[in-house]
Amino acid sequence: MDAHVAGPFPFDAPFPWSLLKLELLEKYTNTLVGILGSRRRICFVDLMAGEGFYSTGDPGSAGRLAKIAQTHAASGRRVRVIAIEANKAAFTRLEKNTEHVRAFIEVRHGKWQDQVSGLLGELADEFVFFFVDPMGIKQIPWDSLAPFVARPDSELLINFNSGIAARLAGLIVGGTPMPSLDAAMGDDDWKNGVKEALAQHTTHHHMAAAYRKRLALEGNYIVSSSPIAKDGDQGQHKYHMMFASRNLKAFEVVNDILAIQREQIRRSRALANQLPLFKVTGEQYDLEREAGLINALAESLASDPTLRGWSGTIEQLRRIAFRTRFAAFKFMYYAAAITLLVDQGRAFVTGPDKRRAGKLQLSVSVRL
Numbered sequence: 326m327d328a329h330v331a332g333p334f335p336f337d338a339p340f341p342w343s344l345l346k347l348e349l350l351e352k353y354t355n356t357l358v359g360i361l362g363s364r365r366r367i368c369f370v371d372l373m374a375g376e377g378f379y380s381t382g383d384p385g386s387a388g389r390l391a392k393i394a395q396t397h398a399a400s401g402r403r404v405r406v407i408a409i410e411a412n413k414a415a416f417t418r419l420e421k422n423t424e425h426v427r428a429f430i431e432v433r434h435g436k437w438q439d440q441v442s443g444l445l446g447e448l449a450d451e452f453v454f455f456f457v458d459p460m461g462i463k464q465i466p467w468d469s470l471a472p473f474v475a476r477p478d479s480e481l482l483i484n485f486n487s488g489i490a491a492r493l494a495g496l497i498v499g500g501t502p503m504p505s506l507d508a509a510m511g512d513d514d515w516k517n518g519v520k521e522a523l524a525q526h527t528t529h530h531h532m533a534a535a536y537r538k539r540l541a542l543e544g545n546y547i548v549s550s551s552p553i554a555k556d557g558d559q560g561q562h563k564y565h566m567m568f569a570s571r572n573l574k575a576f577e578v579v580n581d582i583l584a585i586q587r588e589q590i591r592r593s594r595a596l597a598n599q600l601p602l603f604k605v606t607g608e609q610y611d612l613e614r615e616a617g618l619i620n621a622l623a624e625s626l627a628s629d630p631t632l633r634g635w636s637g638t639i640e641q642l643r644r645i646a647f648r649t650r651f652a653a654f655k656f657m658y659y660a661a662a663i664t665l666l667v668d669q670g671r672a673f674v675t676g677p678d679k680r681r682a683g684k685l686q687l688s689v690s691v692r693l
Contacts, residue, residue, distance in 0.1 A: 345553055345586055346484055346566055350456060351389040352582045353482070353568075357575075358393060361452060362402030368451045369394070370444065372437040373458050374408035376418035386456055387423060387430060394429035406430040407444075409437045438469040445472055457483040462490055467511030467539070474544040480575065483567040485536050485550070491528035494519055511539055533565040540569045549576060549651040551583050573644060576651075583652035588614070615658075622654045622662040626693065627671050636675060636692040639663050639685060660684050663691055 358367060374387040384392065387408040394404040408423070408430055410416040416434040423430050433440065455473050459465050462485075473479065493506040498519060515535035522531035530552070537548040546569040555561040568579045595610060605613070626632060626646060635642065643659035654662075664685045666672035676690040685691070 345583075346458070346482075347384075347386060347389060348586060349566065349579070349582050350386055350482060351393065353575075353579055354390060354454060355393050355396075356578050357454065357480075358397045358402055358404050362397055362404055363400075366403040366405075366451045368448055368453050369404070369406045369456065370448075370453055371406065371408040371456045371458075373460075373464060374410045374419055374432070376410075376415050377408065377422040377432075386458060387419060387432075388426075390456070391423055391426040391430040395426055398429065404429070407433065409433045409435065409440065411436045438466065441469055441472055445476065448476075452478045453480075455479060455481045457481060459484065459486065461486050461505075462493070462509040463505040466508040468508070471511070471543055474540060474546075474569070476544075479544070480572075481540070481546075481567075481569040483540075483569070485533060485565045485567050486563075487529040487533040487536075487552070487565045488562050490532040490536075494528055494532060495523055498523060510535065514538065529562055529565070533567070536565075537567060540567065544569060544571075546571055547573060547576065547648070549580070549648055551652040576647065577656050580647055580652055581655050581657075584655045587652065618654060619658050619661045619665060622650070622658050623665045623671075625650060626662060627666055632693050634693065636690065638688055638690050640687040642691070642693075643687075660687055666693075667691065 354369060361367060369390040371387045371390060375385050377387040377391075378384050387406065390406045390408075394406050397404050406429060408419060410419050410432070411434070413434070416432070420432050423432060453473075453476065457465060457470070465483075474481065490506060490509070493503040494515065497503050497506060510532075515532060519528065519531060522528040533550050533552070537550055540546055540548045548567060548569045550565045550567040552565050553563050555563055566583070568576070570576065592607075592610060592614070596605075596607060599605065626642075629646070629649075632642075632646065635645075639660050642663065643656060646659070647654075647656065661684050663672060664680075664683070667674055667685065673692045674685070674689060675692050679686045679689050
């Protein structure tokens with residue numbers, strides 16, 4: 326992209342932690358259109374779209390969504406994108422950068438908060454996926470977001486800046502008013518237990534949990550989140566990526582996208598930083614890492630007090646257990662982990678012991 330007047334935030338090149346959410350956005354929405362797009366019209370609404378493309382030419386959220394709409398149009402799937410940007414300089418770039426896909430994306434200038442009522446009426450007959458990606462929390466007042474959250478036939482992917490929320494929570498506890506946090510959280514439930522979280526340096530997780538609860542209650546959603554750090558899985562905490570849907574199957578997709586992203590980062594780091602005398606091949610690393618993850622999942626399930634004495638099928642178990650292990654393990658590992666526990670005598674098959682390639686099938690009933 327050519328030189329331009331700067332917007333309110335740098336759009337030169339995506340940061341590593343930004344790429345994680347952009348890749349998740351692209352992979353999930355592409356899957357969503359493939360499943361749903363032939364049956365009904367879908368609209369992607371990017372509430373804070375930025376410039377659409379980075380100066381490097383890399384697509385941002387609006388650019389990726391427009392490309393997905395364009396790709397699926399050839400197969401008759403009905404997809405469109407609405408991208409909203411409040412900053413004039415950023416909107417000017419957004420408008421220019423998306424000219425080549427204008428048939429699939431409509432760009433709108435202004436604060437998204439001022440367009441809620443109009444959007445609700447316009448989108449009444451469509452399935453809507455909202456992408457909410459603010460720089461902080463000031464841009465997501467709950468009173469404005471709530472109508473989208475409560476709307477039927479919707480899903481939301483939200484970048485909740487739990488780091489900023491935690492810092493502001495500390496100031497409020499110390500006696501300094503922070504209206505932006507009050508507005509973003511929507512109620513005072515987050516204050517329950519916040520002093521303990523501050524003492525334990527877990528306030529960012531506490532604030533994320535409170536926001537997840539708010540989303541779930543307001544919209545009757547299942548909500549899961551994953552912390553994102555500067556280097557993806559380690560380093561300075563950046564934000565929590567939150568996904569809200571009423572379709573449990575959607576979480577299988579999002580869970581595995583995030584889990585695979587994390588493992589790719591760890592794999593690259595491990596293979597690049599090997600000691601000369603102890604080098605392993607990529608294949609050796611993959612085999613050892615998978616075995617380690619299955620063992621870790623098995624231990625996590627066996628030691629979980631909320632699952633002690635639980636009985637049901639492996640499929641039912643993973644639909645319960647993944648919510649507190651979101652993006653930590655791929656869904657395919659659950660059957661192998663339960664098989665390991667059964668073979669160790671730490672879990673028991675309560676019906677036919679049906680296996681494929683040595684692994685219990687998802688329909689098998691077990692007791693922990």
